[in-house]
Amino acid sequence: MATARPGWSRRAQYGLFFSFIAVIAGIIVGLILLTLSLVAPEQFQRVRGAALDVTSPITSGLHEVTATVEGLFTGAGDYWNAANQNAELKRERQAMLRRMVEARAIFQENRQLKAVLNLREHERSTIAIGRVVGSSFNSPRRFAILSAGTSDGVRIGMPVRSPDGLIGRIIDVGAIASRVLLVSDRANIVPARLLRNGIPVIAQGRGDGTIDVRPLEVGRNPFKRGDIIITSGTGGLYPPLVPIGRVVKLDDDGAVALPLADPANISFAIVEPAFEPAAVAAETSVAAEAR
Amino acid sequence: MVRAALTPTRRIGQAPWRYAAYVPAVTVVLAALLSALPIISASGWYPDFGYLVFIGWRLLRADPWPAWWAAPLGFVNDLFTGYPLGFSVALWSATMLALDLIDRRTMWRDYRTEWVLAAVLIAIDEWMQWRIAKLVDGAPPLAQMAPPLVISICVFPLFAWIISRIDAWRLGR
Numbered sequence: 001m002a003t004a005r006p007g008w009s010r011r012a013q014y015g016l017f018f019s020f021i022a023v024i025a026g027i028i029v030g031l032i033l034l035t036l037s038l039v040a041p042e043q044f045q046r047v048r049g050a051a052l053d054v055t056s057p058i059t060s061g062l063h064e065v066t067a068t069v070e071g072l073f074t075g076a077g078d079y080w081n082a083a084n085q086n087a088e089l090k091r092e093r094q095a096m097l098r099r100m101v102e103a104r105a106i107f108q109e110n111r112q113l114k115a116v117l118n119l120r121e122h123e124r125s126t127i128a129i130g131r132v133v134g135s136s137f138n139s140p141r142r143f144a145i146l147s148a149g150t151s152d153g154v155r156i157g158m159p160v161r162s163p164d165g166l167i168g169r170i171i172d173v174g175a176i177a178s179r180v181l182l183v184s185d186r187a188n189i190v191p192a193r194l195l196r197n198g199i200p201v202i203a204q205g206r207g208d209g210t211i212d213v214r215p216l217e218v219g220r221n222p223f224k225r226g227d228i229i230i231t232s233g234t235g236g237l238y239p240p241l242v243p244i245g246r247v248v249k250l251d252d253d254g255a256v257a258l259p260l261a262d263p264a265n266i267s268f269a270i271v272e273p274a275f276e277p278a279a280v281a282a283e284t285s286v287a288a289e290a291r
Numbered sequence: 292m293v294r295a296a297l298t299p300t301r302r303i304g305q306a307p308w309r310y311a312a313y314v315p316a317v318t319v320v321l322a323a324l325l326s327a328l329p330i331i332s333a334s335g336w337y338p339d340f341g342y343l344v345f346i347g348w349r350l351l352r353a354d355p356w357p358a359w360w361a362a363p364l365g366f367v368n369d370l371f372t373g374y375p376l377g378f379s380v381a382l383w384s385a386t387m388l389a390l391d392l393i394d395r396r397t398m399w400r401d402y403r404t405e406w407v408l409a410a411v412l413i414a415i416d417e418w419m420q421w422r423i424a425k426l427v428d429g430a431p432p433l434a435q436m437a438p439p440l441v442i443s444i445c446v447f448p449l450f451a452w453i454i455s456r457i458d459a460w461r462l463g464r
Contacts, residue, residue, distance in 0.1 A: 019358040023391075026362035026384030033366075033377025038426060044376050051370035055327035063329035136373050137332040138339050138439075140424045140431055143373055144331065172373075179373060184333065187429035207431030209333025264331040 045156070049174035052145065056133070056177035060147050063133040128152035128271040132167070132180075132263045142185035142207060144168070144263050146271070149176045154271050157237070162269050165243040165260030166190065166231060170271065180269075183244060183259055184209050191234035192244055194227055203229055203244050203257070211245045214254035223247050223255035236276025311461040315348045315355035316364060318457060323368040334435075338443035339416055341368035345383055346412050347447070347454040349390055350405050361387045375423055382419060386412060405451070410444045417443070 037044055078085065130148030148154050150173055160167040160180050168188060172179035181188050184205040192203045192213065200216040213229055215222050227247040233240025245257030308314070323341035330337065345364065348355040356364075365379030372379075393408070417440045424430035 020388075020391075022357075022359035023361065023384050023388045026359055026365075027381050027388070029362060030365065030377045030379075030381025030384055033380055034375055034423070035377070037376040038423070041375075047370065047376070048373075055324065055371055058324070058327045059329050062327075066329055132331060134327060134329050135331045136326075137328075137330045137335055138326055138337040138372060139335045139374060140421050140436060140439075141335070141373075141429050142333075185429055186424075186431060187427055207334075207429075208435055262333075264333070 045172065048172045048179075049149070052172060052174035052177040052179060053149070056145070056147065056149075056174065059134040059145055059177075060131070063131065063147075125273060126270050127158060127273055128154050130154075130178075130269050130271065132266060132269050133177075135182075135263065140207060141187070142182040142205060142209075143171075144180045144182055146170075146178045146180050146269055147176070148269075148271060149174045149178050151175050152271075154178050157274055158271050159238045159242075159274065160269050160271050161242050162261040162266040164262075164266060165245070166238065167259075167261050167263060167266070167269055169237065182263060184211060190238055190244060191232045192229050193232045194222060195230050195243075196224075196227055197222070200232060200234075201229065201254075206256070209259070210248075211257045211259060212254060213245070213247065213257050218253075221250060221253060221255070223250055225250065227255070227257075228260075229257055233275060237274060239272060239275040305463050307462045308460075311463075312356075314457065314461040315352075316360060318454070319344050319348065319364050320367055323364075323371045326372045334438070336439045336442055338413075338439065338446055339368075339372070339420075341372065341379065342383070342413070342416050343443065343447060343450045344454065346386060346390075346409055347450045348458075349387065350409060351451070351454055351458060353391075353394060358387050358391075374420070378419070378423060382416060402448075406444075406448060409447045409451070413443045413447065414440055 128148040130146045130152070132144050133147050134145035136143040144167070146154075146160065154170055154173050156170050156173055158170045160169060166183055168180045168182040168185070170178050171181045182205065183190060183203065184207065186205050186207045188205050190203040191200070193200045199222045201213050201222075202216060204212045204214075206212050211229075213223065225247055229244045229247065231238045231240055231242045231244060243260045245259045247255045247257045249256040319341060322344035325340040341364075345361075345368075361383040362380050365381070365383035366376070368374070368379040368383075369376045389412075390408075397404075417436050421430050421433060421436050
């Protein structure tokens, strides 16, 4: 197909012509697939899931290796200043114990108050626990690969969190792996509020590992550096009271926050059922559009 | 001098490897599989390995694979990297077509023109990725696409070198 003129051979000329036709057909097929995957992504869920399953053993296996090597180094580092660390941890533990007693009292009081108000209590349950084993490191989008799939009960639209905070939600699912739309992706918008005073805000990823937070009501900038942003549960997709990020920088009408759950450093990710089951049906189409 | 140049350097048993025709396509698939590496990055600054190897082969040789293979190779890349399906299919086929048209025009080439050509193709790739992310409101500001672009363009010569080594190996030279 490369030579400008294949000579006088009729056969070679036809070959050149047909390879041009084939390439143009390739472009057209590609464009049709692209349009379909942007407009109706649920068409390709099976294929994408299968591809996730194919690469997942490689990713998980290599992840074990890197985690072990990293663990050896941090382990050696911990031995290095064990005495200092021990003293510090003891001090922290004392402080934590006091805080925990307070928290337990508040929790009990809270439960009594809720009972008085007849509020519906949501049972916080866990669908699956997996590891974050990979990410979309060569794309402007922010996805992560999670080592849990449909065989563990994971479905599209379920929120994913770590003990530290919110990670994102499931958008592709295979049998043994799934793809997570991280909170730092620009297409991920989380209804949230400030922990300090409960002011409702909107958290949206910035695509570079940070999150943009804006107040719902226009007016004075309510943020301070060090503020914790938590989910509000509005919309029914994410459960309420899950920490999202900490404000690190203010700008004119909002702030920039760092996610509390850094996907690179968390050991386990917990998949939870969608907070309001009714929202799931709507979410499948939203998650599809977010691709 | 002349005599030395005329003596055949070819030794008995030295020939292209039996599966030499499939080596380029296999390396492209392997490069696409690199996105299965357990790298957890907060920014998408790594190059599109599959595309780098693809244009590396195509710039080295006019016929590393039949032209229509670009579509299935692109499909494999889309599956493994998580790009919207069809993105690489269309882009890679269009790349084959564009490079064939360019081949008809250019009289000669050297390393620098190839690098510039590769840089333009990589820039188109990154810009298309950004444009498609924009369609679903998932795109960062355009300025954030500069680091991955610069990184990709800088590592292209390395990929081109590796590909030339693989090419020499598969042809038994």
